[in-house]
Amino acid sequence: MAVARQYHTASILGNGKVLVTGGSNGSNSLNSAELYDPTTGIWTTTGYMNVARQYHTASILGNGIILVTGGNNGSIYLYSAELYDPTTGIWTTTGNMNYARIFHTAFLLENGNVLVTGGFGRIYLSSAELYDPTTGNWTSTGNMNFAREYHTAAILRNGIVLVTGGYYKSALNSAELYNSTTGIWTITGKMTFARQFHTASILENGNVLVTGGSGSSYLSSAELYDPITSSWTITGNMNVARENHTASILGNGTVLVTGGSGSSYLSSAELYDPT
Incomplete structure (x- = not known):
């Protein structure tokens, strides 16, 4: 990559490229983003996010746009969300979440909305909220029974x-x-x-x-x-x-688990066979 980073996100775009966003260089949160082209093995920089962030989420919407939510920039927990358009390489801000949060989850629902759950924002959060891509607005939905990050x-x-x-x-x-x-x-x-x-x-x-x-x-x-x-x-x-x-489901149905940390940082990988 062009920039060393941790606590970033990686998303596979519709064109097969991989978009990496934000994270930390060990000293500061980053707003840079870059693209990996698997056909050439080359990384190229793309548009910068409007807000530097780490510990955020990135979700691919039904229209191929990437939604980035929350995270933190130094001691500031972020409400903000922004959208990346792969066809232009440009980021635009969208509606703020109702709660600033890090260490949350974000998932695309069948109806096209994005569900964000839990995390931390100076307190542990049980709240959940929905992003509607057609309006760019967030609405609160039912709270989880347990706060969690x-x-x-x-x-x-x-x-x-x-x-x-x-x-x-x-x-x-x-x-x-x-x-x-x-x-x-x-x-x-x-x-x-x-x-x-x-x-x-x-x-x-x-x-x-x-x-x-x-x-x-x-x-x-x-x-x-x-x-x-x-x-x-x-x-x-x-x-x-x-x-x-990480855990990835392969084409044959087995699950590939890679890396992580335990008694030390791990380079090992292993396969789980559900059958």
Whole structure:
């Protein structure tokens, strides 16, 4: 990349390029953005965001525009959101969120709206809000039952959003479901292990695989959520305990887990076979 950065986002655009935004260089938050072209292996700079930010989210809207939300710039927690147009390379501001937040989640719903949940903004947040791309406005929706940061959100096949774990004074094992039709959150089965900085992946059979993270220690454990029974079952442990890792579903249905940190920073990778 042209700029060293951490705590940034990366999004695959409709044209196949990867957009990297913001983050930190270790001293300051960044407003720079750059594009990776997989056909040439070359990085190029693109338009700068209006606000420097780290610990933000980036979501691809139905029209291919990228929505960036929240984060922080130094000691300032951000309400702001902005849009990146891949056809022009230009960022434009859009409506502010109702709550400034970092360490939140943002997911595109089936109706085209974006659901933002939880995080931290000088206090732990249970609030959730919806962004409407057609108006550029944010509206509050039902609060989660538990305030949380460092959690995950995954959209089940029925359109319900599953939020798992995270942190509120200690790691959480709670999970809850958001119904976008009613705007209501309901508590579902608890995970076996409290965890934060974990991953959640939707498998081909509709179950959700949660891996690693940390509670009172770094976790190698993994567990499966069954949306039909609303229950969790333990599955095989990873070979290495890790948090702040990634999990990617490959074309053959296996899950690739990479990197993260545990007793040290990790270069290892491993595969989970759901079958």
